[in-house]
Amino acid sequence: MTERIVVGAALVDGGRLLAARRSAPADLAGRWELPGGKVEPGEAPEAALVRELREELGVAAEAGERVPGQWPLRPPFALHVWTARLLPGSPAPAPLEDHDALRWLTPARIWDVPWLDQDVPALRQALAHLGMDTADARGA
Ligand SMILES: Nc1nc2c([nH]c(=O)n2[C@H]2C[C@H](O)[C@@H](COP(=O)(O)OP(=O)(O)OP(=O)(O)O)O2)c(=O)[nH]1
Numbered sequence: 001m002t003e004r005i006v007v008g009a010a011l012v013d014g015g016r017l018l019a020a021r022r023s024a025p026a027d028l029a030g031r032w033e034l035p036g037g038k039v040e041p042g043e044a045p046e047a048a049l050v051r052e053l054r055e056e057l058g059v060a061a062e063a064g065e066r067v068p069g070q071w072p073l074r075p076p077f078a079l080h081v082w083t084a085r086l087l088p089g090s091p092a093p094a095p096l097e098d099h100d101a102l103r104w105l106t107p108a109r110i111w112d113v114p115w116l117d118q119d120v121p122a123l124r125q126a127l128a129h130l131g132m133d134t135a136d137a138r139g140a
Pocket residue numbers: 006007008028033034035036037038039052073077079098116118119
């Protein structure tokens with residue numbers, strides 16, 4: 001089975017990271033994730049990330065760097081994470097699709113929301129990559 005990539009954005013602005021609460025499907029609803037989605041066949045992951053952020057949040061963003069690693073999701077999907085930032089003049093994020101709440105979290109508040117289980121290791125790696133580690137030892 002060919003692996004399919006889901007890109008998640010570690011979208012940072014002013015030292016805070018954007019968390020998004022899923023509204024569907026039922027087994028994921030209410031849990032928090034990195035905004036993003038499936039990379040379409042033939043699409044570059046950075047392009048998919050920018051597209052998903054525009055569709056889901058209504059923002060103009062650019063992808064930064066790939067966070068090293070990949071995290072298994074329901075087969076055949078694997079989560080890849082990229083840093084991202086809003087372009088100057090971008091609208092503020094709004095929960096247009098797939099989400100019913102958004103929160104900008106400081107490093108001290110990152111673990112205040114119930115992330116999807118599979119996102120926890122990805123998030124820890126992303127925070128380390130961004131230099132946003134906290135003293136919180138969650139998952140260590
Ligand atoms: N976007 C995103 N999806 C995640 C994360 N963690 C995680 O397990 N997933 C799962 C949820 C979904 O089963 C799948 C991504 O699907 P999606 O519904 O966001 O993708 P999409 O926007 O391309 O939607 P579609 O093609 O199904 O309409 O990956 C994450 O951090 N971000």
